[in-house]
Amino acid sequence: MTKRVFIIVLDSVGIGEMPDAANYGDAGSHTLKACYDTGKLHVPNLQKLGLFNIEGIGCGEKAAAPLAAFARMREASAGKDTTIGHWEIAGIISPKPLPTYPNGFPxxxxxxxxxxxxxxxxxxxxxxxxxxxxxxxxxxxxxxxxxxxxxxxxxxxxxxxxxxxxxxxxxxxxxxxxxxxxxxxxxxxxxxxxxxxxxxxxxxxxxxxxxxLAPPAHTFLDSLQDAGLATIGVGKIYDIFAGKGISSTQRTTSNDDGMAKTLAHAKEDFTGLCFVNLVDFDMVYGHRNNVEGYTDALNRFDVQLGELLPLMCDDDVLMITADHGCDPVTPSTDHSREHTPLLVYGKQIKAGTDLGTRSTFADIGVTAADLLGVKAKTDGQSLVPLITK
Structure with missing residues (x-):
């Protein structure tokens, strides 16, 4: 049985256009490759976990023996924003996009x-x-x-x-x-x-x-909370879910601060979930088309990931993913409709398991709940039978 699950959302770290990207004006977008193409991306820990082994990623050096299970995640919801992306991770597929106002509000x-x-x-x-x-x-x-x-x-x-x-x-x-x-x-x-x-x-x-907006349906966070487990939010997780299903929260001032708080939680004794959003990738670099800064931020995260991995106990699982893209080299400064990565690491996880391309982000939340012994009443299919020893 898993005691703790850590989900870290690298906000906007997409890994290549989705099939319908052109419908969103995002044909050719690939946030991670834009950073790789600078020649300055140095993420050895992500590489060892299997980031560049993910199907269709098209950049980087594959690990000979990846330490994690890995997948390319496809968004089933209509949209490419933070709220829709996180809600889908948590188990809600949104067939209708939230309203936008290209001409301003009425x-x-x-x-x-x-x-x-x-x-x-x-x-x-x-x-x-x-x-x-x-x-x-x-x-x-x-x-x-x-x-x-x-x-x-x-x-x-x-x-x-x-x-x-x-x-x-x-x-x-x-x-x-x-x-x-x-x-x-x-x-x-x-x-x-x-x-x-x-x-x-x-x-x-x-x-x-x-x-x-409050999530319109039950999420895996609600299922975990109903089961009496901790649901810790780090960064803007609490805000994204309007507090629903979150038992405690910590605001952050930067990616570094978010990872510092995550490292602190990794040293604590709790049973349940620590759900982290690292927003600087998106807010500070992606929206400002700052590919050098974006690359540096990924490099910095990788260093901190190297500090987190040794803190994982035998009954812990770490999941690293994203919620959408925000390619910093396209003319647009907005989010991009991209696949996202999923890396699942832990002593109980079958290292090197290639999960291919999944049809929805919702597999993430339901898998986290399943690892913790809770059956979430949400969209998504648990990956537990495929990835656990």
Whole structure:
């Protein structure tokens, strides 16, 4: 019996276009290969686990004797965003994408938001999170008007300077938006985007907070919690699931901080799940088309992975995956419709098991639950019969 399962989501580390990528404007996307092609990718621990042995990955050196079971994961849901990706990992396949707003939010939505908050809103367009501060930050500081913007994802983002709008007040405004935006306009996330500094050197802070839709169905997290097991969230996991099925949570300020907290949990005695999201790959590098930074972040993660592996006990299992792509060398700065990797490592796992291409991310959550002795009532097929000794 497995005592602890660690799932680490390398946010946006896709491994090549899905068959329908062209429908999303993402033909040819391959986030990992973009980093590999810099010539600076150095991930020996991921390589030893079998990352480059995954079917169709098309880059890197295969391990002669991979230490993990490995698979290429195909998203069954319609979408390529964080919420849909994580929900599918947890066992919910979403046949309909969450709403997006390429022309900004409708006037009636904005009118209601301004009425309920008592604040005027400016921008209301899809925008880069850093560029929007350059273009609207000064006006916000002078007037106190809230910067509202979106992206190719299903998000309603509110940016405000911490000296103009205190963080807790910004959170209140986000909660107002969350309560409004349901049903037809039920966006995946309302995101608080506080920033500091003076023009043109505005800088977003780590006080970001996501207000997500509650998952529309039972997840493997609910199954684990119902069974009395720990469900620890690290990073924005709590936000993505609106707290549903999460027994404890820790916010993080960076990938390094997320891994530091994961290493600390690995030294603790608990029974259940530690579910980790490392968002810098996506937020700091992918969306900014910074392939050098993305590559460096993968290299840094690999070093920390080398610190985590020796902390795995005989009855632990580690699962490493992703939720979508965000190719940093394509013209787009948005997410990309890509396959994701899955590496499953532990003393009880049959090393070198090639699982091919799986038809849904949902196999991950149901497998984690099965390893912990819980039958999750979700979509997905358990890989336990294929990967355990």
């Amino acid at each position: 006037a009636d939505v904005m009118d209601e938001f301004e009425r309920k908050t008592g604040c005027k809103a400016i921008c209301n367009k899809p925008y880069s999170g850093t560029q929007v501060l350059l273009d609207y930050g000064e006006e916000h500081v002078k007037t106190g008007d809230l910067i509202v913007y979106t992206s190719a994802d299903s998000v309603f983002q509110i940016a405000a300077h911490e000296d103009i709008v205190p963080v807790e007040k910004l959170y209140e405004y986000c909660q107002i938006a969350r309560d409004m935006l349901v049903g037809e306009h039920g966006v995946g996330r309302i995101i608080a985007r506080p920033f500091v500094g003076s023009y043109p050197d505005y800088k977003r802070t780590s006080n970001r907070h996501d207000f997500s």
